[in-house]
Amino acid sequence: MKTLLAGAALILAGSMSGMALSGEGFVAAVPSKSAVPPTAEADIEATKRAFLDDAVAPQVKPANYDVTIVEYADYQCPYCRTAHDALVKLAATDKKVRIIFRDWPIFGPQSQRAARLAIASQWQGKFLAYQDALMKTPRPLTEESIRAAAAKAGVDWTKLEADLKRRQPEIEALLDRNDNQAMQLGLEGTPGFIIGDRLYSGGMNLAGLKEAVAQVRKSGGKKGLVPVTPQGI
Incomplete structure (x- = not known):
């Protein structure tokens, strides 16, 4: 599991690359889909499956x-x-x-x-x-x-x-x-x-x-x- 996650920022976050602080808490920053390398998208999908498909x-x-x-x-x-x-x-x-x-x-x-x-x-x-x-x-x-x-x-x-x-x-x-x-x-x-x-x-x-x-x-x-x-x- 640890190899799939770079912290909670990745979990269920779709195509995102960072965290920004707002008045409501930590909100994931979401760039355009084209900005995320295919390998990163694959890792994110694998992370989502690990949490949601068991x-x-x-x-x-x-x-x-x-x-x-x-x-x-x-x-x-x-x-x-x-x-x-x-x-x-x-x-x-x-x-x-x-x-x-x-x-x-x-x-x-x-x-x-x-x-x-x-x-x-x-x-x-x-x-x-x-x-x-x-x-x-x-x-x-x-x-x-x-x-x-x-x-x-x-x-x-x-x-x-x-x-x-x-x-x-x-x-x-x-x-x-x-x-x-x-x-x-x-x-x-x-x-x-x-x-x-x-x-x-x-x-x-x-x-x-x-x-x-x-x-x-x-x-x-x-x-x-x-x-x-x-x-x-």
């Missing part, structure tokens, strides 16, 4: 989505739990938003355990249910509460353990990618979001998510990256 990262993907949200989260993070409720409501009401869930377990061993199991649960079609149950399980997570959340979500524990073992290389590689991406984005904690071509660091409520999605649609796909720190929840 065969292992669980996601909600409507057929005709027009906005993508990438979330970096930990099951024991209180702000992630609030944002989770907002994301669930957004997905239920806006059928044109794709959500990519990137587990970034930074709250210790039980967060790591929960993340691995949640990712593994997708191979029995239970990720969303298990994710929801984990987000609603009292903190701190324990082995017992993680397993209880699986039962609540209707997860077959025997199959889950088998998938966790069989898919271990894929799961570990995904967690490594998620961690590398979060570091490249400059995230200092969870949650973090890429919404369209903007980076949001910090908790977001439903109103904030809707506003961010509306801004992406209003921009009509305008290229650039604007790191934004929300005003809390």
Whole structure:
């Protein structure tokens, strides 16, 4: 990943070559397409694919989505739990938003355990249910509460353990990618979001998510990256 990125300025930025400071934050400067060498454009497209196209990262993907949200989260993070409720409501009401869930377990061993199991649960079609149950399980997570959340979500524990073992290389590689991406984005904690071509660091409520999605649609796909720190929840 580090070889693809020259800092957050490249991420999702289309054909750009630098960063300029404005009153709203760091805004990517976008030259004409002809000013960008073909090799640079290829690197940028590869970077975009690395963040937005991942065969292992669980996601909600409507057929005709027009906005993508990438979330970096930990099951024991209180702000992630609030944002989770907002994301669930957004997905239920806006059928044109794709959500990519990137587990970034930074709250210790039980967060790591929960993340691995949640990712593994997708191979029995239970990720969303298990994710929801984990987000609603009292903190701190324990082995017992993680397993209880699986039962609540209707997860077959025997199959889950088998998938966790069989898919271990894929799961570990995904967690490594998620961690590398979060570091490249400059995230200092969870949650973090890429919404369209903007980076949001910090908790977001439903109103904030809707506003961010509306801004992406209003921009009509305008290229650039604007790191934004929300005003809390």
